[in-house]
Amino acid sequence: MAPIRYIARTRAYYRALGYGAPYEWARFDEVPFAPAPRLAKARVTVVTTAAPYLPGQGDQGPGAPYNARAKFYEVYALPADPVPDLRIAHVAIDRDHTTGEDPGSYLPLAALHRAAAEGRIGEAAPLVFGLPTNRSQRQTTDVDCPDLVTRLRAAGVDAVILVPNCPVCHQSCALAARTVEAAGIPTVIIGCALDIVERVGVPRYHFSDFPLGNAAGIPNDRASQDQTLHLALDLLEHANAARTTHRSPLIWPGPANWREDYANPDTLSADEIARRKDAFDKAKALAAEKRAEL
Numbered sequence: 001m002a003p004i005r006y007i008a009r010t011r012a013y014y015r016a017l018g019y020g021a022p023y024e025w026a027r028f029d030e031v032p033f034a035p036a037p038r039l040a041k042a043r044v045t046v047v048t049t050a051a052p053y054l055p056g057q058g059d060q061g062p063g064a065p066y067n068a069r070a071k072f073y074e075v076y077a078l079p080a081d082p083v084p085d086l087r088i089a090h091v092a093i094d095r096d097h098t099t100g101e102d103p104g105s106y107l108p109l110a111a112l113h114r115a116a117a118e119g120r121i122g123e124a125a126p127l128v129f130g131l132p133t134n135r136s137q138r139q140t141t142d143v144d145c146p147d148l149v150t151r152l153r154a155a156g157v158d159a160v161i162l163v164p165n166c167p168v169c170h171q172s173c174a175l176a177a178r179t180v181e182a183a184g185i186p187t188v189i190i191g192c193a194l195d196i197v198e199r200v201g202v203p204r205y206h207f208s209d210f211p212l213g214n215a216a217g218i219p220n221d222r223a224s225q226d227q228t229l230h231l232a233l234d235l236l237e238h239a240n241a242a243r244t245t246h247r248s249p250l251i252w253p254g255p256a257n258w259r260e261d262y263a264n265p266d267t268l269s270a271d272e273i274a275r276r277k278d279a280f281d282k283a284k285a286l287a288a289e290k291r292a293e294l
Helices: 008-016 107-117 137-154 169-180 194-198 222-238 268-293
Strands: 043-048 077-081 127-131 159-163 187-191 206-208 244-247
Touching: 008 169, 008 194, 043 107, 107 222, 127 137, 137 169, 159 169, 159 222, 169 187, 169 194, 187 194, 187 222, 194 206, 194 244, 206 222, 222 244
Parallel strands: 043 127, 043 159, 159 187, 187 206, 206 244
Antiparallel strands: 077 127
16 A cells, blocks of 8 residues: 655645645755765664653653643753653654554664664664754754754764654654765664655655654564664665665554544544644644743
């Protein structure tokens, strides 16, 4: 079955909610490409769009509704061992088929530590990095990406695995991969939105046809999470040209019709569309207030 076309789906969704001109997704013709080092001697890190847990800022646990209070707006770095408490309640994951109960399904840090222990990589970097999710491509490109590159260089990172969660997360990570690669650090994206990442144009992309929020593997399935990471590392090490996409052989274990549900206006009643528009407007206002406080 064909993957969800997230660009078309989200345009139809927001049009149904009554919003105006469709969002213009990033697109580039040229893609930078930096050859990867031998990973058995490399320091590898993860860049995620997951957010540090914020006590007192509303529900951020498994199955939480969208929570704008939990958003972050600047690149962060945290110790990677032990795995920090990073969550995905602040972004537009597939809440019909994703709970976020298992961080290993969206944050491959534990899998990266296991890969280091096995000798697949030289070491897992001591820091994990967070990339904000911004609809503003200018903010991502001009502010967040240069900040990320500076932090990666200071940490002595040799290679980067970027893991997005929502549709805009995929664009942000794709823009970051381009900037990091142009700085000479090889990257691979592990994600679930094929059309968005390939539209932007990135060096290497390991695509899993899973509901958004499960890019790193099947929840509570360590074998699938390790396999996803190892396939991404293989792609990182052996790709010889930009725009190399590999598709995961793994199959989502949930309902076969899961692709029909995400942001699909054809499956929503008028009352549900009105409810979602009201919730979205309130979330936007809350996010604007929080950003203004920074």
